[in-house]
Amino acid sequence: MLVQRRCFLARALAGAGLLTLSPQLALATPGLLISNVTGLYSVMVAKAVAPSAVEQLAQEVRQWPGQVAVGGGRFSMGGQIACAGGLHLDMRELRQLVWLDANARTVRVQAGMTWRDLQERIDPLGLAVTTMQSFANFTIGGSVAVNAHGRYVGNGPLGNSVRALQIVLADGAVVEATRRRNAALFRAAIGGYGALGVISEVELDLAQNVPMERSMASVALEDYPDYFLGTVRDDPDCILHNADLLPPLFDAPVAISWRATSKPLTETARLIARGQSYDMHQNAIFALTELPCGPELRTHVVNPLVLDKPAVVWRNHEASHDVAELEPRTRRISTYVLQEYFIPVRHLVAFVREMAGIIRQHGANVLNVSIRHSPADELSLLPWARQEVFSLVVYYKQRVHEKAHAQAGAWTRAMIDAALQYGGRYYLPYQLHATREQFLRAYPEVAQLRQLKQRLDPQGKFSNQLWSRYL
Numbered sequence: 001m002l003v004q005r006r007c008f009l010a011r012a013l014a015g016a017g018l019l020t021l022s023p024q025l026a027l028a029t030p031g032l033l034i035s036n037v038t039g040l041y042s043v044m045v046a047k048a049v050a051p052s053a054v055e056q057l058a059q060e061v062r063q064w065p066g067q068v069a070v071g072g073g074r075f076s077m078g079g080q081i082a083c084a085g086g087l088h089l090d091m092r093e094l095r096q097l098v099w100l101d102a103n104a105r106t107v108r109v110q111a112g113m114t115w116r117d118l119q120e121r122i123d124p125l126g127l128a129v130t131t132m133q134s135f136a137n138f139t140i141g142g143s144v145a146v147n148a149h150g151r152y153v154g155n156g157p158l159g160n161s162v163r164a165l166q167i168v169l170a171d172g173a174v175v176e177a178t179r180r181r182n183a184a185l186f187r188a189a190i191g192g193y194g195a196l197g198v199i200s201e202v203e204l205d206l207a208q209n210v211p212m213e214r215s216m217a218s219v220a221l222e223d224y225p226d227y228f229l230g231t232v233r234d235d236p237d238c239i240l241h242n243a244d245l246l247p248p249l250f251d252a253p254v255a256i257s258w259r260a261t262s263k264p265l266t267e268t269a270r271l272i273a274r275g276q277s278y279d280m281h282q283n284a285i286f287a288l289t290e291l292p293c294g295p296e297l298r299t300h301v302v303n304p305l306v307l308d309k310p311a312v313v314w315r316n317h318e319a320s321h322d323v324a325e326l327e328p329r330t331r332r333i334s335t336y337v338l339q340e341y342f343i344p345v346r347h348l349v350a351f352v353r354e355m356a357g358i359i360r361q362h363g364a365n366v367l368n369v370s371i372r373h374s375p376a377d378e379l380s381l382l383p384w385a386r387q388e389v390f391s392l393v394v395y396y397k398q399r400v401h402e403k404a405h406a407q408a409g410a411w412t413r414a415m416i417d418a419a420l421q422y423g424g425r426y427y428l429p430y431q432l433h434a435t436r437e438q439f440l441r442a443y444p445e446v447a448q449l450r451q452l453k454q455r456l457d458p459q460g461k462f463s464n465q466l467w468s469r470y471l
Contacts, residue, residue, distance in 0.1 A: 045088045049089060050089075066085065068087045147159050162204060162205075185452070188380075191384070237261075269314075282327065367396060370395070409431075432466060
């Protein structure tokens with residue numbers, strides 16, 4: 001009865017968003033519910049541990065008799081961080097700086113360090129992260145495991161800035177992997193979602209921290225590809241770029257660029273202060289998604305208030321945003337979710353037209369779609385950019401009940417079909433709505449991953465809900 005009560009308590013706390021990632025609670029609670037940021041796809045595991053040393057991590061993997069899954073910031077949204085009845089490795093206690101070479105602009109960190117923690121170590125030296133997500137809360141190892149990207153012009157996925165990885169394999173062996181040493185493992189670990197092992201250390205290239213100036217342009221949808229290719233892609237001063245598409249038509253890109261500048265700063269802080277209140281952000285998002293005039297408010301009030309102001313900031317400042325800006329008041333009724341599609345440049349306009357039709361047809365509550373860009377990924381085993389692509393990040397609000405889940409699945413599968421029709425792919429860190437046939441069409445390289453897993457993890461120790469479904 002005690003175990004049952006503890007399991008019930010874990011479920012109740014997780015459902016209310018009150019269960020934190022305390023290692024003490026995790027270790028003391030048999031049958032722990034592991035939840036991600038959305039509150040969807042929670043998974044009951046047998047045990048959760050938060051190792052604080054690589055040797056302890058390797059020992060936990062070696063001694064655990066069942067399946068093992070890995071989690072960091074828990075920002076993946078479809079059960080990629082846990083397997084039912086397995087061991088959950090919470091990596092956030094492995095967060096130390098291993099070494100830093102400022103002259104060579106390289107750094108090595110433990111995988112549980114967040115980008116924000118790294119920024120605080122490198123900013124005083126005039127250095128910045130080369131490539132990362134738009135928010136700094138993510139762990140570095142988790143970002144590598146999903147081969148994340150951001151708004152960085154010309155950089156492509158995060159893997160391009162990774163120099164080396166330390167990985168714990170299924171037998172507990174700790175190995176080094178680079179482009180030349182254990183190269184197959186290196187390629188498969190970047191964007192491999194923990195299928196072959198646990199990334200325990202990451203070695204990265206760094207960039208120079210410089211002031212940037214924001215500019216904005218409204219561009220017709222049909223003109224946007226030429227606008228980007230002609231004025232953004234090959235501009236050496238352009239560091240960040242994205243374009244926002246707003247409901248209900250999603251046909252009027254608002255292009256936002258950040259370029260290196262020598263102009264005086266409008267914001268002198270080098271990093272965004274931690275622990276701020278984002279009540280106004282949360283209230284604004286609520287209004288934009290719940291009020292009938294939400295889209296008009298975004299277009300005619302919110303965007304002009306934010307984007308019309310001159311802005312010159314440090315590169316690190318713009319890269320230090322906190323996901324709390326997007327956190328709702330509560331996730332008991334609704335949650336905010338992402339999905340993403342990678343479309344060949346020549347097909348962008350046609351895909352956007354079809355995407356907008358699918359969103360309207362299904363009544364999806366999409367706040368915005370952000371367009372980014374990536375050159376072809378020639379490194380990772382499961383590339384989301386087989387060729388030069390525009391990525392479209394769909395940010396939407398979803399109710400948490402089963403009917404809403406089913407509705408989201410229906411329009412997501414329609415979006416995936418459209419992406420595949422235009423030679424594109426979809427991103428894997430999100431809800432597991434894709435059919436197995438859709439997954440195999442999008443990522444035929446998974447056959448090579450299976451072969452490598454048979455050699456390195458023949459018992460299938462490493463898994464999660466993603467790989468249980470598709471691998």
